[in-house]
Amino acid sequence: xxxxxxxxxxxxxxxxxxxxxxxxxxxxxxxxxxxxxxxxxxxxxxxxxxxxxxxxxxxxxxxxxxxxxxxxxxxxxxxxxxxxxx
Amino acid sequence: xxxxxxxxxxxxxxxxxxxxxxxxxxxxxxxxxxxxxxxxxxxxxxxxxxxxxxxxxxxxxxxxxxxxxxxxxxxxxxxxxxxxxxxxxxxxxxxxxxxxxxxxxxxxxxxxxxxxxxxxxxxxxxxxxxxxxxxxxxxxxxxxxxxxxxxxxxxxxxxxxxxxxxxxxxxxxxxxxxxxxxxxxxxxxxxxxxxxxxxxxxxxxxxxxxxxxxxxxxxxxxxxxxxxxxxxxxxxxxxxxxxxxxxxxxxxxxxxxxxxxxxxxxxxxxxxxxxxxxxxxxxxxxxxxxxxxxxxxxxxxxxxxxxxxxxxxxxxxxxxxxxxxxxxxxxxxxxxxxxxxxxxxxxxxxxxxxxxxxxxxxxxxxxxxxxxxxxxxxxxxxxxxxxxxxxxxxxxxxxxxxxxxxxxxxxxxxxxxxxxxxxxxxxxxxxxxxxxxxxxxxxxxxxxxxxxxxxxxxxxxxxxxxxx
Amino acid sequence: xxxxxxxxxxxxxxxxxxxxxxxxxxxxxxxxxxxxxxxxxxxxxxxxxxxxxxxxxxxxxxxxxxxxxxxxxxxxxxxxxxxxxxxxxxxxxxxxxxxxxxxxxxxxxxxxxxxxxxxxxxxxxxxxxxxxxxxxxxxxxxxxxxxxxxxxxxxxxxxxxxxxxxxxxxxxxxxxxxxxxxxxxxxxxxxxxxxxxxxxxxxxxxxxxxxxxxxxxxxxxxxxxxxxxxxxxxxxxxxxxxxxxxxxxxxxxxxxxxxxxxxxxxxxxxxxxxxxxxxxxxxxxxxxxxxxxxxxxxxxxxxxxxxxxxxxxxxxxxxxxxxxxxxxxxxxxxxxxxxxxxxxxxxxxxxxxxxxxxxxxxxxxxxxxxxxxxxxxxxxxxxxxxxxxx
Numbered sequence: 001x002x003x004x005x006x007x008x009x010x011x012x013x014x015x016x017x018x019x020x021x022x023x024x025x026x027x028x029x030x031x032x033x034x035x036x037x038x039x040x041x042x043x044x045x046x047x048x049x050x051x052x053x054x055x056x057x058x059x060x061x062x063x064x065x066x067x068x069x070x071x072x073x074x075x076x077x078x079x080x081x082x083x084x085x086x
Numbered sequence: 087x088x089x090x091x092x093x094x095x096x097x098x099x100x101x102x103x104x105x106x107x108x109x110x111x112x113x114x115x116x117x118x119x120x121x122x123x124x125x126x127x128x129x130x131x132x133x134x135x136x137x138x139x140x141x142x143x144x145x146x147x148x149x150x151x152x153x154x155x156x157x158x159x160x161x162x163x164x165x166x167x168x169x170x171x172x173x174x175x176x177x178x179x180x181x182x183x184x185x186x187x188x189x190x191x192x193x194x195x196x197x198x199x200x201x202x203x204x205x206x207x208x209x210x211x212x213x214x215x216x217x218x219x220x221x222x223x224x225x226x227x228x229x230x231x232x233x234x235x236x237x238x239x240x241x242x243x244x245x246x247x248x249x250x251x252x253x254x255x256x257x258x259x260x261x262x263x264x265x266x267x268x269x270x271x272x273x274x275x276x277x278x279x280x281x282x283x284x285x286x287x288x289x290x291x292x293x294x295x296x297x298x299x300x301x302x303x304x305x306x307x308x309x310x311x312x313x314x315x316x317x318x319x320x321x322x323x324x325x326x327x328x329x330x331x332x333x334x335x336x337x338x339x340x341x342x343x344x345x346x347x348x349x350x351x352x353x354x355x356x357x358x359x360x361x362x363x364x365x366x367x368x369x370x371x372x373x374x375x376x377x378x379x380x381x382x383x384x385x386x387x388x389x390x391x392x393x394x395x396x397x398x399x400x401x402x403x404x405x406x407x408x409x410x411x412x413x414x415x416x417x418x419x420x421x422x423x424x425x426x427x428x429x430x431x432x433x434x435x436x437x438x439x440x441x442x443x444x445x446x447x448x449x450x451x452x453x454x455x456x457x458x459x460x461x462x463x464x465x466x467x468x469x470x471x472x473x474x475x476x477x478x479x480x481x482x483x484x485x486x487x488x489x490x491x492x493x494x495x496x497x498x499x500x501x502x503x504x505x506x507x508x509x510x511x512x513x514x515x516x517x518x519x520x521x522x523x524x525x526x527x528x529x530x531x532x533x534x535x536x537x538x539x540x541x542x543x544x545x546x547x548x549x550x551x552x553x554x
Numbered sequence: 555x556x557x558x559x560x561x562x563x564x565x566x567x568x569x570x571x572x573x574x575x576x577x578x579x580x581x582x583x584x585x586x587x588x589x590x591x592x593x594x595x596x597x598x599x600x601x602x603x604x605x606x607x608x609x610x611x612x613x614x615x616x617x618x619x620x621x622x623x624x625x626x627x628x629x630x631x632x633x634x635x636x637x638x639x640x641x642x643x644x645x646x647x648x649x650x651x652x653x654x655x656x657x658x659x660x661x662x663x664x665x666x667x668x669x670x671x672x673x674x675x676x677x678x679x680x681x682x683x684x685x686x687x688x689x690x691x692x693x694x695x696x697x698x699x700x701x702x703x704x705x706x707x708x709x710x711x712x713x714x715x716x717x718x719x720x721x722x723x724x725x726x727x728x729x730x731x732x733x734x735x736x737x738x739x740x741x742x743x744x745x746x747x748x749x750x751x752x753x754x755x756x757x758x759x760x761x762x763x764x765x766x767x768x769x770x771x772x773x774x775x776x777x778x779x780x781x782x783x784x785x786x787x788x789x790x791x792x793x794x795x796x797x798x799x800x801x802x803x804x805x806x807x808x809x810x811x812x813x814x815x816x817x818x819x820x821x822x823x824x825x826x827x828x829x830x831x832x833x834x835x836x837x838x839x840x841x842x843x844x845x846x847x848x849x850x851x852x853x854x855x856x857x858x859x860x861x862x863x864x865x866x867x868x869x870x871x872x873x874x875x876x877x878x879x880x881x882x883x884x885x886x887x888x889x890x891x892x893x894x895x896x897x898x899x900x901x902x903x904x905x906x907x908x909x910x911x912x913x914x915x916x917x918x919x920x921x922x923x924x925x926x927x928x929x930x931x932x933x934x935x936x937x938x939x940x941x942x943x944x
Contacts, residue, residue: 015241017148019137022241030226030245030335036791036828037477043226045474045513047233048142049135049194050214050371052508053224053474061195061866063508063790067233068174068194070137083791083828178869179847190847196868377845476827490715491601491730500607500711503827508790510871542845542872549789549832550865552854 005075014071021047021054021066024077032056032066036082055080103129104204105430106189108177108374110134111141112416113210113408115157116423122159122167124431131202132159133172135194135545138240141212142232143416145239157420170202176545180207180378186403196546199554206403208426209375209391210419213368213409215257218462219472219480219517221328223364227336228329231365235261238268244276246361250339252326253365254283254348255456259309261363266316279319279357283344283366284456286322292451299448327354327465329362336360348462366458369516370410373541378404382535385412386453387516389535395439397426405430413453418445460520472521473514475507483518487525494533495519510541563747567754568594568727570921571746573734573769574761576606577710577907578899580717581914582759584637587726589922594753595726596746598733598765601718602711605763605906608875610786610823610831611710613908614799616652616702619666620673622932623884627905628674629927630912631704637911638708641720645713646826652705652799653680653688655860660698663803667700676704691795691863705799707823710907734762737773737896744895757921759897764878766886766900775892778938779901781876784834785846787853790868791828795861799823802856820856822864830867832857834904845872879903880938887913887933888920891940897921898935 002013007024014023021044024032031041033055045053047067054066059076062084066077105121107114110132121128132139140146144153152158159169172191178199179190186205192198215232222228231251237243244265251258258280269276289296289306296303313320324341325348331337339362340354372389375382381392381400391406393399399406405426408419421442425435466472468481486492486501495511495518498504504518505511511518519533570586572579575597586593597603613634618624638647656663667677678701685692685699718728732748737758746753760777762769770777801821821833832853850872858865880886880901890896899917902909912927919926 018241022237022243025237025245026241026243032226035477040224040477041226042224042474044229044233044237045217045224046214046230047236048214050509050512051230051474055508062792063868064195067236068135068137083793085793179845179850181845181847188847197866489719490712491718491728493600493730497600497603500602501715506827506871508868508870542874543869546868548865549787549854549858549867549869552851552869553858553865 003071003073005071005073005077007077008079012077018071019067020056020058020069020071020075020077023071024066031079033080034082057084103186104131104202105129105206105208106131106133106187106202106204107208107210108133108189109141109210109212109408110136110139110173111210111212111408111419112143112154112157113212113419113423114141114208115139115154115159116420117208117210117407117427118159118169119157120424120427121431125166127166127168130167130169131172131189131204132169133175133177133189133191135174135176137174139173142214145236147240147242172202177374178544178547180374192545192547192551194546196548197551199547199551206405206430208405208407208423208430209378209380209399209410210406210408210423211371211374211410212419213370213413214512216366216369216458216516217364217513218253218366218458219466219470219514220326221467221470222331223329224471224474225329225331225336227360228362228364231257231261231363234361234363235264238264242268242272244269244272244274246276246359248277248279248359249361249363250279250281250357250359251363251365252281252339252341254458255365255367256452257365257367258282259313261365262318263309263312266312266318279321279359281321281324281326281341281357283323283325283348284346288346288455292448292455295448295451298444302448321357324355325350325462325465326362326364330356336362342465346457347459348465350465367456368409368413370413372410373544375406375410376540377542377544380404380406384535387458388413389538396429397422398429412446412449414446414449418442418449421445460524463521463524466521472517473502473504473507475509476503478502478504480521483521484525487522492522493526494522495538498522563750563752565752565754566594568592569755570594570757570759571596571753571755572759572761573597573746574604574763575601575714575718575728575730576604576761576763577602577714577910578763578902578913579759579761580714580721581637581910582761582899582917583721583726583914584717585915585918586759586921587721587724589918591757591921593721593726595718595721595728596732596734596748596753597730600730601728602714604765605875605877606710606714608786608873609710609904609907610821610833611646611708611713611907612799612905613706613708614652614905615675615704616654616670616677616700617801618905620669622929623905623909624670624673624675625928626885626909626912626933630909631706633911633915634706634708634908637717641716644716646709647706647713648708649704649706650798650823652702652801653685653699654702654801654803655685655692655696655699656803657696663698663700666803675702677702689797689800691861692800693860693862696860701798707799708907709826713907734769734772737769737893739774739893739895742894744893755895757895757897759899759917761899763900763906764876766878766898770890770898773890773893773896775890775896776939777886777898777900777935778881779878779886782879782903784875784877784904785849785853786834786873786875787832787850787857787869788871788873789830789832789864790870792830792867793828794824795863796822796824796830800860802860820853820860822857822860829870830864845874877903878906882937885909885913885933886935886938887916888930888935891936
């Protein structure tokens with residue numbers, strides 16, 4: 001059985017060893033968040049946790065780097081608007 | 087290596103109470119490899135921010151064979167040593183103690199903290215890729231060449247159908263190779279084009295360095311043949327001016343002809359593509375070096391740690407190896423890591439030192455082939471974003487120099503917020519510095535290698551993580 | 555000093571040279587140029603590179619007990635908004651208001667607020683319900699506070715830079731990277747020697763912040779200004795969780811204390827960019843720039859206990875700055891007792907941003923010899939220089 005987590009409610013299959021970003025990009029997603037000033041979409045950029053562009057909300061916590069966090073079964077991942085929800 | 091001399095030295099090294107190696111890339115793993123040959127039992131803390139060891143160069147898929155068998159610690163860890171692995175851990179602070187150091191660690195999410203105390207540190211934090219800003223470089227589908235390589239090599243993901251790798255330097259070739267290999271394995275088609283700012287003929291300038299490092303000739307030929315056979319296109323003397331985006335996403339990029347100092351000429355050409363990767367060399371990661379207060383200097387535009395012939399830094403008990411002492415690639419990093427660890431064990435390394443001379447000569451040659459002069463600033467429009475985190479434009483940074491007296495990346499940051507965001511200038515600081523230097527043609531730039539790279543908090547740590 | 559080549563130095567004449575391009579120097583320049591003095595500002599580094607560049611930008615009246623400093627602060631706050639109007643809305647000046655809270659015993663805070671009200675501070679007591687309207691994310695354990703609508707904030711680096719930009723438009727000059735090597739007085743004229751320049755002037759304002767004591771020494775005088783280290787934690791950008799400057803009432807006690815040991819009590823506030831600033835620790839450790847993990851942890855603990863929602867906030871960086879303080883915690887504003895033409899304007903400790911406007915105006919008035927906006931006696935350098943206090 002394929003392992004999966006959710007991204008804004010959509011089921012995302014992942015392989016063992018995947019980061020959240022890798023699984024999302026494999027599934028055809030690109031934009032992961034929107035910036036807080038200009039509202040620009042952003043995605044993975046440096047891929048090694050240095051640039052903080054691939055920020056998503058994971059299980060309610062904002063500002064998580066999708067390129068670093070290993071994908072886990074049942075995780076709730078959300079697109080991050082600005083600095084996250086108050 | 088002489089058995090007698092190493093045996094002699096071990097007794098005098100008996101006082102080593104704990105060694106931390108920060109960074110499990112080529113330099114760090116090479117240092118570990120040497121430490122494990124010590125007959126005295128050592129307590130070693132191995133620290134890396136990534137989930138898997140290997141650093142940038144030895145990226146590999148989970149569960150697959152480690153790409154450098156000689157340096158695979160799982161293969162050769164002697165029982166007599168106590169190695170503690172701290173992976174997916176960032177060092178957010180290091181305190182100096184009486185006769186040692188306390189290293190403060192945090193999980194990558196930053197909510198769990200811990201600390202270890204050691205007597206000696208080998209710091210090998212490596213480098214991250216340098217990227218230059220251009221129009222729409224913040225759009226999803228534009229990424230560093232390293233991110234593209236990691237997707238292909240580590241996760242078997244090919245994120246586009248027509249991939250353009252733009253920039254300068256040798257790194258584009260192994261990235262193109264990784265993509266093609268992964269695509270072949272997955273049975274998918276992918277088009278790869280390398281757009282290089284410099285001319286291919288510049289390689290002749292480095293012939294001496296090549297002759298001293300003959301393995302590099304084979305490596306280069308291997309790449310060229312691979313690219314020919316696999317249909318990787320190469321375009322030289324062009325630099326990206328911007329990415330073109332339509333409703334469905336990226337459709338291609340505009341490139342301009344550039345001179346060797348990266349000054350753009352008039353007119354642009356359009357190249358189709360749906361994913362753009364970019365790479366203009368590497369920047370040493372000086373975050374922990376500056377937290378420790380190691381003496382730093384400028385070397386071909388980079389800020390690097392000052393080390394002596396034995397890789398010792400300005401602080402007693404700390405050695406530095408690999409990219410943070412000067413960008414030089416994985417082979418030089420392996421050599422330096424070994425010299426550092428051997429010096430820690432009070433062993434001599436005459437042969438390794440000769441190898442280091444040869445390898446440094448080669449990398450110095452490479453910097454001559456792929457120089458990045460600050461004339462790239464001329465390609466930038468005022469509306470282009472330079473600081474991705476705080477969304478600061480080139481125009482705002484230039485204004486801070488013209489109007490407010492900013493004369494370094496540090497002062498420009500205070501006025502514009504460029505470099506003040508989540509990444510703390512890891513991506514933009516060097517570019518901001520070069521914009522300021524370029525704008526202040528009066529030569530009154532005040533960049534100071536011992537002040538510019540200061541990031542007081544080394545990695546992500548949450549207030550909750552600190553409160554426990 | 556190994557400098558022999560005096561002949562190569564460029565000579566510049568002026569009526570007034572201000573040493574220090576921080577906020578205090580900028581405000582002195584602002585008022586001096588308005589009075590028609592040919593004014594030059596010099597700095598050993600660049601604009602706002604000292605204490606000004608390592609602070610929150612507090613313009614506060616709430617943290618001061620009745621007395622000369624509070625009188626100065628009340629005037630200064632009004633002047634700040636005048637300067638803001640003159641220079642244009644370009645440095646995030648906003649009267650966001652402060653909320654001081656008492657964790658346990660409300661009496662000292664209540665008494666302070668009452669005494670402040672009597673001298674013109676707008677101080678409004680709030681209970682838990684009113685508090686939760688002002689600060690919806692504050693810990694429900696906090697039951698009493700005082701709301702100070704006058705407390706304001708600015709972005710101090712931008713403020714100094716914009717005020718100096720305006721100053722230059724009006725004919726003033728700013729020259730960076732001029733470390734003062736020596737100040738000489740002869741026949742009522744003063745000269746300042748730097749590695750590559752000589753400034754000839756009739757007046758000097760020493761606005762060098764923590765270095766003001768050293769400047770006084772290089773002029774042949776003395777001034778007891780010492781550094782007091784402080785850390786401010788800065789979080790990643792967050793949604794708006796903190797709406798005012800919120801601080802523990804024991805912060806007020808710490809400000810007035812001379813204890814060298816570490817003192818921390820939380821001051822938390824949001825900024826326009828979304829980050830949250832958490833101050834303020836005070837330690838007398840000289841110019842020790844090293845980071846202190848216990849201080850960082852203590853500040854983090856205090857912040858999360860005041861605002862539990864900050865538990866997941868990432869710590870982005872730490873400002874490590876030095877506040878210039880004088881033995882009696884009052885700024886030193888006025889003429890030097892020994893050197894004619896030399897004025898001091900320093901020692902504002904953590905209140906330099908807020909007090910800068912009135913301090914600058916006062917100095918300009920003292921130089922011109924017009925009636926000052928406030929009685930300058932409590933701030934006079936003579937209180938140390940003549941008493942021999944070090």
